Amino acid sequence: xxxxxxxxxxxxxxxxxxxxxxxxxxxxxxxxxxxxxxxxxxxxxxxxxxxxxxxxxxxxxxxxxxxxxxxxxxxxxxxxxxxxxxxxxxxxxxxxxxxxxxxxxxxxxxxxxxxxxxxxxxxxxxxxxxxxxxxxxxxxxxxxxxxxxxxxxxxxxxxxxxxxxxxxxxxxxxxxxxxxxxxxxxxxxxxxxxxxxxxxxxxxxxxxxxxxxxxxxxxxxxxxxxxxxxxxxxxxxxxxxxxxxxxxxxxxxxxxxxxxxxxxxxxxxxxxxxxxxxxxxxxxxxxxxxxxxxxxxxxxx
Amino acid sequence: xxxxxxxxxxxxxxxxxxxxxxxxxxxxxxxxxxxxxxxxxxxxxxxxxxxxxxxxxxxxxxxxxxxxxxxxxxxxxxxxxxxxxxxxxxxxxxxxxxxxxxxxxxxxxxxxxxxxxxxxxxxxxxxxxxxxxxxxxxxxxxxxxxxxxxxxxxxxxxxxxxxxxxxxxxxxxxxxxxxxxxxxxxxxxxxxxxxxxxxxxxxxxxxxxxxxxxxxxxxxxxxxxxxxxxxxxxxxxxxxxxxxxxxxxxxxxxxxxxxxxxxxxxxxxxxxxxxxxxxxxxxxxxxxxxxxxxxxxxxxx
Numbered sequence: 001x002x003x004x005x006x007x008x009x010x011x012x013x014x015x016x017x018x019x020x021x022x023x024x025x026x027x028x029x030x031x032x033x034x035x036x037x038x039x040x041x042x043x044x045x046x047x048x049x050x051x052x053x054x055x056x057x058x059x060x061x062x063x064x065x066x067x068x069x070x071x072x073x074x075x076x077x078x079x080x081x082x083x084x085x086x087x088x089x090x091x092x093x094x095x096x097x098x099x100x101x102x103x104x105x106x107x108x109x110x111x112x113x114x115x116x117x118x119x120x121x122x123x124x125x126x127x128x129x130x131x132x133x134x135x136x137x138x139x140x141x142x143x144x145x146x147x148x149x150x151x152x153x154x155x156x157x158x159x160x161x162x163x164x165x166x167x168x169x170x171x172x173x174x175x176x177x178x179x180x181x182x183x184x185x186x187x188x189x190x191x192x193x194x195x196x197x198x199x200x201x202x203x204x205x206x207x208x209x210x211x212x213x214x215x216x217x218x219x220x221x222x223x224x225x226x227x228x229x230x231x232x233x234x235x236x237x238x239x240x241x242x243x244x245x246x247x248x249x250x251x252x253x254x255x256x257x258x259x260x261x262x263x264x265x266x267x268x269x270x271x272x273x274x275x276x277x278x279x280x281x282x283x284x285x286x287x288x289x290x291x292x293x294x295x296x297x298x299x300x301x
Numbered sequence: 302x303x304x305x306x307x308x309x310x311x312x313x314x315x316x317x318x319x320x321x322x323x324x325x326x327x328x329x330x331x332x333x334x335x336x337x338x339x340x341x342x343x344x345x346x347x348x349x350x351x352x353x354x355x356x357x358x359x360x361x362x363x364x365x366x367x368x369x370x371x372x373x374x375x376x377x378x379x380x381x382x383x384x385x386x387x388x389x390x391x392x393x394x395x396x397x398x399x400x401x402x403x404x405x406x407x408x409x410x411x412x413x414x415x416x417x418x419x420x421x422x423x424x425x426x427x428x429x430x431x432x433x434x435x436x437x438x439x440x441x442x443x444x445x446x447x448x449x450x451x452x453x454x455x456x457x458x459x460x461x462x463x464x465x466x467x468x469x470x471x472x473x474x475x476x477x478x479x480x481x482x483x484x485x486x487x488x489x490x491x492x493x494x495x496x497x498x499x500x501x502x503x504x505x506x507x508x509x510x511x512x513x514x515x516x517x518x519x520x521x522x523x524x525x526x527x528x529x530x531x532x533x534x535x536x537x538x539x540x541x542x543x544x545x546x547x548x549x550x551x552x553x554x555x556x557x558x559x560x561x562x563x564x565x566x567x568x569x570x571x572x573x574x575x576x577x578x579x580x581x582x583x584x585x586x587x588x589x590x591x592x593x594x595x596x597x598x599x600x601x602x
Contacts, residue, residue: 004597006593034597034600034601035600036590036593036596036597036600037590037591037596052597052600096593096597181593241578241582242581242582245581245582245583259583260583261583261584261585262582262583262584263584263585263586264584264587264591266591267591267592267593267596268591268592268593269592269593269594270571270574270592270593270594270595273571273574273575273577273578273592274574276574276577276578276581276582277542277574277577277578280543280546280577280580280581281542281543281546281563281577282546282560282561282562282563283562283563283564283565284562284564285564286565289337289338290338290565290567290568290569291568291569291570291571291574292307292337292397292482292568292569292570292571293570293571293595294571294594295337295338295568296305296335296337296353296397297598299335299336299337299353300335
């Protein structure tokens with residue numbers, strides 16, 4: 001089986017199409033890259049690009065994208081709903097096939113070292129690649145965001161990067177690491193009251209005693225006059241979308257607020273979709289091969 | 302694109318593994334056949350075999366299976382919950398890729414003619430291949446089942462077959478036709494009272510004023526001491542599983558009966574799974590390419 005790694009870097013630009021395209025091109029110019037998805041959010045002022053390929057090819061594309069983002073994004077002039085600390089804010093690497101998590105952990109370290117040394121950008125290792133327990137969680141590393149970290153880096157030892165300089169330029173700092181596949185999942189609320197979205201996010205996220213493997217933040221979607229509970233479900237086998245959807249619905253009701261809709265950002269493994277259908281229809285047994293497309297694919301090979 | 306037809310013949314044997322295997326082998330012995338699924342139900346005493354391949358290959362395999370079933374199944378000694386009229390009860394053909402419904406309609410006619418002439422089995426064309434309006438619906442053709450039809454065939458002109466002899470042997474008669482992909486979907490009820498399952502089936506099926514594109518029957522699952530609403534959803538885009546699941550749940554409640562679980566028999570198109578997840582999670586926009594496996598498959602090609 002071909003070795004396949006997925007990479008889902010987040011860039012601090014979600015409005016300027018030209019700049020987003022420039023970063024995409026830096027990725028697709030690398031031979032062997034499969035560009036899977038580009039999702040830009042103007043309110044967050046952030047883009048999530050998903051691509052895959054063989055390990056070294058992915059490493060090269062991630063480096064080129066980070067280099068390009070550093071040239072065209074200035075964190076001193078960046079405003080958006082989503083917390084951020086770098087032009088390339090975070091680079092997760094996910095093992096897809098023919099490669100272990102352990103190998104991906106090393107790949108992320110290699111990438112981080114290269115970004116630190118060649119681009120002179122401070123790099124922090126997170127998730128499975130973290131070298132310190134407290135750096136497993138991205139939120140701990142990103143505390144204070146670009147502005148806050150800029151003041152503390154090089155001064156507070158605890159905040160120094162794993163690779164690169166102990167000071168930040170306009171490209172900020174970048175977080176790199178290997179992790180399990182996650183589902184980026186948002187639930188939109190029919191209220192302008194950001195306090196409600198934030199309170200619900202707090203209630204459901206693991207950090208504050210909520211569901212396992214759930215990260216959640218409350219955001220305003222000003223252009224639509226609504227709010228959003230924006231989540232990362234870092235293990236859908238333990239906490240699938242319907243668990244948080246139902247919980248948010250129930251919490252919102254306490255405030256007299258309705259759930260408007262939900263959205264999957266980027267990609268979702270097919271198994272997660274099957275899990276949803278199984279839950280809602282009370283289906284006990286179901287094999288992946290019962291999906292027509294799967295069994296056909298398997299048999300045609 | 303390769304021409305691909307799916308064939309889902311139903312055989313009146315769901316208990317004797319040896320006989321079922323014999324029929325399977327008749328299919329897989331044909332070169333180029335992709336065997337996709339075999340589902341045997343002892344209570345129904347019926348097996349559903351799903352396979353695919355190029356048009357002529359599928360035609361050959363369907364013919365061989367019908368021939369084998371006629372040799373080893375005797376309808377005079379067949380008992381099961383499910384209505385039936387032939388050893389090979391029904392042979393649906395479904396266009397999958399690179400082939401039109403029109404072509405499939407003709408393919409079914411060719412298959413029916415061959416079965417009638419060579420195997421001396423009466424054949425009725427149904428669904429899209431039907432030559433008479435009243436034969437579009439399988440239930441009309443199968444009225445009275447094997448025993449009833451045996452008495453009327455050759456005597457009542459209206460009941461004469463489209464191909465083959467106007468009398469029946471122990472292999473009964475076979476229904477052949479092209480149709481849209483369907484979802485075989487069962488909902489199990491926590492009651493032994495077959496009247497409730499039958500009443501709910503009647504309430505939800507199209508024939509009696511229920512949901513569009515829904516066929517439904519009530520069955521007893523004696524071994525488990527429960528009952529079942531067994532359905533064919535002949536167009537999941539119009540009536541998806543959750544519509545009938547919710548309706549059955551609501552109807553059952555009126556009798557104080559709970560829905561135990563549901564089951565997908567055989568295959569389900571991935572789009573139907575996506576539709577379920579979208580409905581339950583109130584997801585407005587979702588592209589097929591957001592399924593990780595889909596976009597990877599597309600890009601790797």
